[in-house]
Amino acid sequence: MGAPKQKWTAEEETALKAGVIKHGAGKWRTILKDPEFSGVLSLRSNVDLKDKWRNMSVMANGWSSREKSKLAVKRVHHVPKQEENPAAFYTVAQSDEDISDTKSIVVANSTMQTAGPMRTTVRLDNLIQEAITSLKEPGGSNKTTIAAYIEEQYWPPHDFRRILSAKLKYLTSNGKLIKVKRKYRIAPTSTFSDRRRNSSMLFLEGRQRISPRVEKDDSNMLTKSQIDSELAKMRNMTAQEAAAAAARAVAEAEAAIAEAEEATREAEAAEADAEAAQAFAEAAMKTLKSRTPPNMESLKLETMEVLFALDSE
């Protein structure tokens, strides 16, 4: 029996994502026990988490059918900026053969070969959609509100707002969003899958303020200071954690960059590479977790540089 049904709430999904980011994909039990998430996820089992993550991954993969398509990976095409990037990452990811997925390997390899970052998408579409639906503002939400919502739950990539603008513009011209007086709402007919609207705000526990040392964030939006504190924390992290955090940041940032470009052209192709960054980031995390890199310090430094490089982009 498939068992009744209990849709995952946005809070739970957020908690799961945050948990994965914090503890790594696969540490379901750890995530579950973490007091930061146990509240929200108390009704979920570790297997539920795993399955949900699987579902989410499948979605991110673009094309459904859980495990059907082996996905013979694709072209890594043009890259807006080409510098020598996270060499440390790529090296690490590549030097590992226990990267389970074909896609991961391909990503690493192709990335190496083209000496450029892969393009990706972090489902900004979905984030926007989630923001609008969750905010439930009559008449839609304006850009600032949407940005604030997203920034509250996700680590905002450097030039996030610029990208958001481009994306919003594109989605509007595309008919997926309707803009009325600077407010966006989801087009009724759109392909936006429109998901649950279970915005029962239980506790606002789903996501804690990351900065323990910055106590003065009353109503202040924690964007820049959050980044700073993240970086500060990274210095005290283990290489694995630092790399994982950085990997995620890199993936998101590059994805955002790709998104921005794509938005001004055609966003269709963007979906196809959606998983690339995720696979890459996961591979990096996985690798770094299973084996401690020889030179932790240099790795840490490398990741830092990556972050700064991206930040000054």
Added chain:
DNA sequence: CTAGGGGTAAAT
């Protein structure tokens, strides 16, 4: 416990 294969059935 986790990964992942496979399956059922409720929702959409």
Added chain:
DNA sequence: ATTTACCCCTAG
């Protein structure tokens, strides 16, 4: 029809 939540099982 597809997606999605949940279950079960096996290997490691």
